[in-house]
Amino acid sequence: MSNIGMRIFPYINRPPKALIQxxxxIPVANIADxxxxxxxxxxxxxxxxDVPLLGPAFTVKSRPGDNLMLHKALDLAQPGDIIVVDAQGDLSNSIMGELMALWAKQRDIGGFIIDGAIRDIGALRKMGLPIYAAGVTPAGPYKDGPGELNVPVACGGVVVHPGDILVGDEDGIVVINPRDxxxxxxxxxxxxxQExxxxxxxxxxxxxxxxxxxxLLERGVVVVKENRISSRTNxxxxxxxxxxxxxxxxxxxxNISTDGILLQTQxxxxxxxxxxxxxxxxxxxxNVVARVIWKHGNHIGCNFVDMPTEVRTAVDQAVYFQLSQNLKQASGDFI
Structure with a gap:
């Protein structure tokens, strides 16, 4: 009789090692692109x-905070397998620490990807074993189940099937269907x-x-040179x-800015x-060319247009000089 939620499927189809290797x-980003x-x-x-990860998936589905099935995975996984744990993203309890990682290394397990928490991170970092996780907590796990081995799992928002090829580097993890x-x-x-x-x-x-x-052209982007936000001075x-x-x-x-001028005229x-x-x-x-963009009473607002570089430079310098003079005067008013 099938006991859903408490099942172990020990046999999986692994891709050829040469294909995996x-x-x-290859950077994960290039594969993902x-x-x-x-x-x-x-x-x-x-x-x-920063240890790169590469190997076939050996999947574990566990109850949040429980690592009973992960312990069994340590004994069943083959050398080079990447143990992928769907712990439902729970960070309340760590489901793996130093002792389990040491045993995995003794058995030549290829690495871990855990959608849950781990602990003993200082020791884990020094082992040279690629380990990915969603978080860290000192709180230990339960060992009661339920859980399943080598069923499709969700990890990091992606479905992972037993035997999928997993590639990981500092950027993250990509999941590859062996057929592709x-x-x-x-x-x-x-x-x-190309890169x-x-x-x-x-x-x-x-x-x-x-x-x-x-x-930008294909997306209809328009360059509006006449409306830059810039410093304005009286x-x-x-x-x-x-x-x-x-x-x-x-x-x-x-007043004047590097983009336009306000004029008073009759x-x-x-x-x-x-x-x-x-x-x-x-x-x-x-001499500058300007376009009138608004008028009100005896005032007109103008934007500069088609300014040669040397003209814009001269105007910019003049504007910032006037601005600095106004600031000095304003500072003096408060002394």
């Missing part, structure tokens, strides 16, 4: 050391070769970045305004009108 040295980011354990499952392994292996190797080429390009300052602008200086070849007016600059300017401004020495002593 072929993933050695070729799986559409769908088979990575979540960020709760973290390594306690050969094609995935070739793609992952190609990804690693090596990019690293060479970066070292030579030759990384082709055109894809970024292309991606001024009261005369400015000459050229509306067209025959119309020149005087105005007063009320003349009418419609919104979107492009005008030319002759800025005095206090504001950089340059």
């Amino acid at each position: 072929a993933f050695s040295g 070729n799986m559409n980011r769908m088979s990575c354990m979540d960020a709760r499952i973290r390594p306690i050391n 392994a050969e094609s995935l292996l070739e793609k992952s190797k190609a990804k690693s070769d 090596k080429k990019v690293m060479e390009d970066i070292a030579n300052k030759a990384w082709d970045r055109r894809w970024v602008d292309q991606a 001024v009261q200086v005369p400015v000459s305004v050229i509306r067209n070849a025959t119309e020149h007016f005087d105005a007063v600059a009320v 003349h009418e300017f419609e919104v979107d009108r492009v005008i030319q401004l002759i800025l005095p020495k206090e504001l950089g002593n340059v």
